[in-house]
Amino acid sequence: MSKPHSSTQPPPMSNRQRKIMERQAEKNREMAAAKRTSSKEEGDAGGGGAGRENTSKRTPFRESELMFLARHPVPDFSLALDFRQPVEELLKKHPKMRRVRLDGGRKLSEFSELFGVREDGLDQDREDFAYLHEDHPAFTPSAQRTLIKGCLKDYSRHPNKSNLDAHYKVPSSGLWDLHENVYLNKQTLDDPSVFVPRKADVDNQANGYGSDDDDDGDDEQDKDGSDSGKQQETGPRPKPTPPAPQPPTKKPKPSGDNNPTPSPQRRQMVPITDETPSVPLNTPKHDPEPSSQVPILPPAQLIRKMRWITLGYQYHWPSKTYNFDQNAPFPKELCILSKAVVAAVEDKESFEYPYSAEDFVAEAGVINYYQLKDRLMGHVDRSELNKHAPLVSFSFGHSCIYLLGGPTREQSPTPILLQSGDVLVMTGPCRSAFHGVPRIIEDTLPDYLKSDPSDPEWDIYADYLAEARINLNIRQVYPPKEPTTTTTTATPLT
Numbered sequence: 157m158s159k160p161h162s163s164t165q166p167p168p169m170s171n172r173q174r175k176i177m178e179r180q181a182e183k184n185r186e187m188a189a190a191k192r193t194s195s196k197e198e199g200d201a202g203g204g205g206a207g208r209e210n211t212s213k214r215t216p217f218r219e220s221e222l223m224f225l226a227r228h229p230v231p232d233f234s235l236a237l238d239f240r241q242p243v244e245e246l247l248k249k250h251p252k253m254r255r256v257r258l259d260g261g262r263k264l265s266e267f268s269e270l271f272g273v274r275e276d277g278l279d280q281d282r283e284d285f286a287y288l289h290e291d292h293p294a295f296t297p298s299a300q301r302t303l304i305k306g307c308l309k310d311y312s313r314h315p316n317k318s319n320l321d322a323h324y325k326v327p328s329s330g331l332w333d334l335h336e337n338v339y340l341n342k343q344t345l346d347d348p349s350v351f352v353p354r355k356a357d358v359d360n361q362a363n364g365y366g367s368d369d370d371d372d373g374d375d376e377q378d379k380d381g382s383d384s385g386k387q388q389e390t391g392p393r394p395k396p397t398p399p400a401p402q403p404p405t406k407k408p409k410p411s412g413d414n415n416p417t418p419s420p421q422r423r424q425m426v427p428i429t430d431e432t433p434s435v436p437l438n439t440p441k442h443d444p445e446p447s448s449q450v451p452i453l454p455p456a457q458l459i460r461k462m463r464w465i466t467l468g469y470q471y472h473w474p475s476k477t478y479n480f481d482q483n484a485p486f487p488k489e490l491c492i493l494s495k496a497v498v499a500a501v502e503d504k505e506s507f508e509y510p511y512s513a514e515d516f517v518a519e520a521g522v523i524n525y526y527q528l529k530d531r532l533m534g535h536v537d538r539s540e541l542n543k544h545a546p547l548v549s550f551s552f553g554h555s556c557i558y559l560l561g562g563p564t565r566e567q568s569p570t571p572i573l574l575q576s577g578d579v580l581v582m583t584g585p586c587r588s589a590f591h592g593v594p595r596i597i598e599d600t601l602p603d604y605l606k607s608d609p610s611d612p613e614w615d616i617y618a619d620y621l622a623e624a625r626i627n628l629n630i631r632q633v634y635p636p637k638e639p640t641t642t643t644t645t646a647t648p649l650t
């Protein structure tokens with residue numbers, strides 16, 4: 157029953173009025189977000205940071221970002237390269253595109269059974285080309301589900317770090333397990349231990365959370381002034397000495413300096429600029445102060461605030477460099493998988509920039525977790541010492557628009573529709589191209605990820621994916637141990 161409205165209250169709105177107002181509010185939010193991002197970028201690039209976007213100075217990359225992140229009008233998603241449309245149409249629509257035959261190399265399924273043979277027999281030609289047809293995803297639905305489970309449950313545990321670690325004392329068993337316990341009614345929200353406490357509140361207290369393998373290095377850092385976080389076994393591969401640090405063209409800002417109310421780090425809002433140092437610096441790496449303001453949330457909500465986790469050599473976002481003394485064990489299946497992808501595209505005649513799969517070692521990875529409204533602004537991944545090794549990237553869940561630009565933001569980017577199960581390899585000059593994800597596209601979750609009648613455990617993952625995209629990307633950090641002569645032909649990458 158609706159209440160009669162009093163004269164002091166505004167008159168009730170019609171549905172139409174409400175819709176118009178909501179649309180306007182959304183528009184205002186977008187414009188404010190675009191302004192914030194652009195002023196951040198201008199600030200980072202030393203462009204004055206006036207806080208206002210000078211439309212005449214917008215780069216083609218920025219124009220493209222703005223077009224795809226707009227909600228009204230809805231962008232024309234058909235502008236994006238869709239590798240699953242019939243190949244003739246794809247090539248006709250995008251005359252600059254080439255089709256690369258991969259049949260000289262080994263089949264992906266020889267490397268990993270995650271590239272298994274489809275039960276429906278639709279396998280012919282599947283591995284012949286560097287891009288894919290709708291009926292021939294690189295990953296079978298069940299392989300995608302396996303990797304998604306890995307990304308959410310297994311790889312997100314310590315010692316791998318997540319953005320939440322800066323402010324929360326996440327238990328060593330992982331946030332997903334806690335979420336699962338509540339989801340499966342093994343624990344209820346009446347149980348205080350299901351709420352992950354703030355780091356600021358529990359630091360220096362015996363709290364039952366954390367353990368040796370929960371050590372994030374913060375305390376060590378303060379103690380001795382160096383980035384001496386947890387030392388991990390680095391394995392049999394000797395660490396090459398990193399080249400002498402070069403002074404950055406612009407001083408990297410100390411972390412958390414302009415973030416008075418820290419929230420779980422949103423990597424999306426920290427674009428990497430042209431001036432980001434191209435080699436890791438051996439400077440102390442400071443983390444933001446744990447905030448006493450971050451909300452205490454039920455696991456189902458906190459899990460949606462997880463934006464990234466790092467695998468292998470732990471990446472330090474505030475300084476955009478690696479922590480070379482924090483090398484978490486790299487999941488073996490991901491080493492095999494990424495090597496298989498590099499092998500599939502190695503040394504083909506069509507490529508001018510071969511990289512030998514033998515030289516490829518998966519040493520670091522990032523898993524990006526996107527909620528539907530999230531975005532990752534244009535950047536170049538330039539923190540790895542090895543700028544020639546391909547970057548191998550897997551997409552799961554909702555589709556996105558991926559903008560692939562050139563060496564500067566001046567080059568107009570190519571929008572690519574990345575769908576669940578797609579594999580993207582950035583290699584050759586493309587390895588140092590600007591790229592970003594301005595848009596996750598709603599209602600694009602494939603049916604096979606919405607439910608799995610054969611797996612009752614899948615429901616919790618399906619719920620999460622109903623509003624999410626996951627990107628797993630894998631990098632080689634160091635140059636190969638014994639470089640082969642064929643790998644050094646690439647043009648220098650800035």
Ligand SMILES: O=C(O)CCC(=O)C(=O)O
Pocket residue numbers: 522524532537549551558591592593627629
């Ligand atoms: O989400 C993606 O597809 C891209 C992620 C990315 O560029 C990165 O993590 O550096």
Ligand SMILES: [Fe+2]
Pocket residue numbers: 535536537591
């Ligand atoms: Fe990237």
